[in-house]
Amino acid sequence: MSEKVLMKGNEAIAEAAIVAGCRHYFGYPITPQTEIAAYMAKKMPKIGGTFLQAESEIAAINMVYGVSSAGLRVMTSSSSPGVSLKGEGLSYLAGADLPALIVNVQRGGPGLGGIQPSQSDYFQATRGGGHGDYHMIVLAPSSVQEMAELTVKGFELADQYRMTAMILADGTMGQMMEPVALDDLKVAPMPAKPWATTGTGMKRPHNIVNSLFLKPEELEKTNFERYERYAKIQATEARAEEYRMEDAEIAVAAFGIAARVSKNAVDEARKMGIKAGLIRPITLWPFPNEVFRKAAGHVKAMISVELSMGQMIEDVRLASECRVPVTLCNRAGGMIPTPEQVLEAIVAAAKGGC
Amino acid sequence: MKTTQFLFSGFGGQGILFAGKFLAYKGLIEGKQVSWLPSYGPEMRGGTASCSVIVSDEAVGSPIVSKPDVLIAMNLPSLDRFEGAVAPGGIIFADSTLIERKVTRTDVKAIYVPATKLASDNGFPTLANMILLGKILSELGEFNDAGVEAALAKVISAKHADMKEINLKALRLGAGQ
Numbered sequence: 254m255s256e257k258v259l260m261k262g263n264e265a266i267a268e269a270a271i272v273a274g275c276r277h278y279f280g281y282p283i284t285p286q287t288e289i290a291a292y293m294a295k296k297m298p299k300i301g302g303t304f305l306q307a308e309s310e311i312a313a314i315n316m317v318y319g320v321s322s323a324g325l326r327v328m329t330s331s332s333s334p335g336v337s338l339k340g341e342g343l344s345y346l347a348g349a350d351l352p353a354l355i356v357n358v359q360r361g362g363p364g365l366g367g368i369q370p371s372q373s374d375y376f377q378a379t380r381g382g383g384h385g386d387y388h389m390i391v392l393a394p395s396s397v398q399e400m401a402e403l404t405v406k407g408f409e410l411a412d413q414y415r416m417t418a419m420i421l422a423d424g425t426m427g428q429m430m431e432p433v434a435l436d437d438l439k440v441a442p443m444p445a446k447p448w449a450t451t452g453t454g455m456k457r458p459h460n461i462v463n464s465l466f467l468k469p470e471e472l473e474k475t476n477f478e479r480y481e482r483y484a485k486i487q488a489t490e491a492r493a494e495e496y497r498m499e500d501a502e503i504a505v506a507a508f509g510i511a512a513r514v515s516k517n518a519v520d521e522a523r524k525m526g527i528k529a530g531l532i533r534p535i536t537l538w539p540f541p542n543e544v545f546r547k548a549a550g551h552v553k554a555m556i557s558v559e560l561s562m563g564q565m566i567e568d569v570r571l572a573s574e575c576r577v578p579v580t581l582c583n584r585a586g587g588m589i590p591t592p593e594q595v596l597e598a599i600v601a602a603a604k605g606g607c
Numbered sequence: 608m609k610t611t612q613f614l615f616s617g618f619g620g621q622g623i624l625f626a627g628k629f630l631a632y633k634g635l636i637e638g639k640q641v642s643w644l645p646s647y648g649p650e651m652r653g654g655t656a657s658c659s660v661i662v663s664d665e666a667v668g669s670p671i672v673s674k675p676d677v678l679i680a681m682n683l684p685s686l687d688r689f690e691g692a693v694a695p696g697g698i699i700f701a702d703s704t705l706i707e708r709k710v711t712r713t714d715v716k717a718i719y720v721p722a723t724k725l726a727s728d729n730g731f732p733t734l735a736n737m738i739l740l741g742k743i744l745s746e747l748g749e750f751n752d753a754g755v756e757a758a759l760a761k762v763i764s765a766k767h768a769d770m771k772e773i774n775l776k777a778l779r780l781g782a783g784q
Contacts, residue, residue: 259631285647430631513669
């Protein structure tokens with residue numbers, strides 16, 4: 254086993270991106286994700302990569318579009334207000350079927366909001382973030398080790414399916430330090446990218462990367478083709494961790510930092526004799542519908558624990574097909590639910606007081 | 608199974624985050640599960656800084672310490688703010704150079720170390736944090752030369768290697784209080 258080091262979640266993302274072969278980073282500072290940019294600024298020049306602090310988030314995402322068009326692994330990172338600015342670029346990347354990794358270390362909103370942790374960009378992330386019919390693969394790490402592992406996974410999935418992948422973290426995950434073993438990261442070889450604009454060498458026709466289709470028939474065709482790919486992703490890539498779910502009567506649904514808090518509450522509930530369990534979606538899109546559908550067959554109630562006014566709860570209800578009551582246990586605006594608050598919700602649900 | 612939750616708090620610049628990182632690394636080296644979470648609000652810039660450290664025999668759930676087993680208060684605002692949060696039976700370590708009042712809780716143990724004065728009397732005025740840490744480790748029965756030196760090697764970068772000896776001195780001074 255390799256040596257573990259203490260790293261901030263933000264630093265683990267940056268280092269894992271380098272391990273994954275990313276040599277091009279474009280960003281703009283914003284709390285609480287600035288350590289990613291700082292790490293890249295230090296490391297990229299030493300390994301022949303590019304670090305560029307763009308003039309804005311919009312510029313950064315369009316630089317990502319450019320590098321991705323050339324077939325290279327590229328990323329940008331920001332926090333909530335900055336990701337909103339990138340929305341246009343995210344849609345263009347989707348329209349041009351370009352792979353890239355986007356990191357959102359969320360903070361409280363809306364507006365300029367605050368700088369404390371939040372999960373209130375769930376809708377934005379899982380529904381695409383910009384205009385038009387499209388999705389991003391959305392990965393939700395719950396430990397610093399996962400910040401690293403899912404960064405690698407994000408690059409791989411993005412390349413495999415020719416689409417953007419997003420790491421949806423929050424201020425806590427970005428700022429906290431935990432032991433991480435980077436030597437254990439496995440990176441699959443990058444697939445060939447015959448569509449990339451790498452120069453024809455006078456041997457092949459021009460590759461054109463574009464998201465403009467003025468003929469509606471053609472544009473419709475790209476949409477249908479894209480959604481065929483999405484269907485395959487939904488069928489094969491959804492992931493969740495189930496904790497003490499085998500005999501659970503109350504299922505807590507939570508991702509990221511909320512899952513960490515909820516795990517404590519589930520353990521406390523078990524000590525009190527309440528059969529509680531935790532379903533932790535690791536992919537938020539595709540949402541692990543099957544896990545929830547299965548759980549709805551044996552639990553009495555579900556609780557969605559979120560750092561938002563209740564966003565994932567809609568997917569929990571859809572996935573469980575409204576067969577059991579689903580309640581919300583939440584804090585917002587940069588506040589974090591305590592294990593005690595989650596435990597209270599579990600106790601209330603166990604009593605049937607939903 | 609044992610889990611100890613630490614909350615370090617003081618002014619920005621007192622080495623609160625560094626002390627927490629040292630403790631987390633010491634736990635990691637000794638095979639424990641650890642987490643370290645700083646406050647990163649605007650209060651860091653000149654106001655109070657705090658950080659949560661958890662050292663456990665099993666996987667750490669929430670990294671947020673809201674009921675510390677051990678509170679390290681390096682200034683009065685920190686003691687005022689967090690004294691009530693300490694778990695019953697917990698320990699409060701206070702820098703008595705900077706905190707004139709006593710701990711009012713009777714269900715926790717209070718340990719006073721004039722860390723800031725000791726630090727300046729001994730020629731390392733910036734190391735009050737490490738003096739307190741030394742005391743904490745000895746009080747918890749966790750002070751051992753190998754662990755302390757290995758953790759120092761992790762938190763002090765090669766560039767500042769000359770600081771290692773003086774940090775060790777401060778830790779030992781604290782442990783002897």
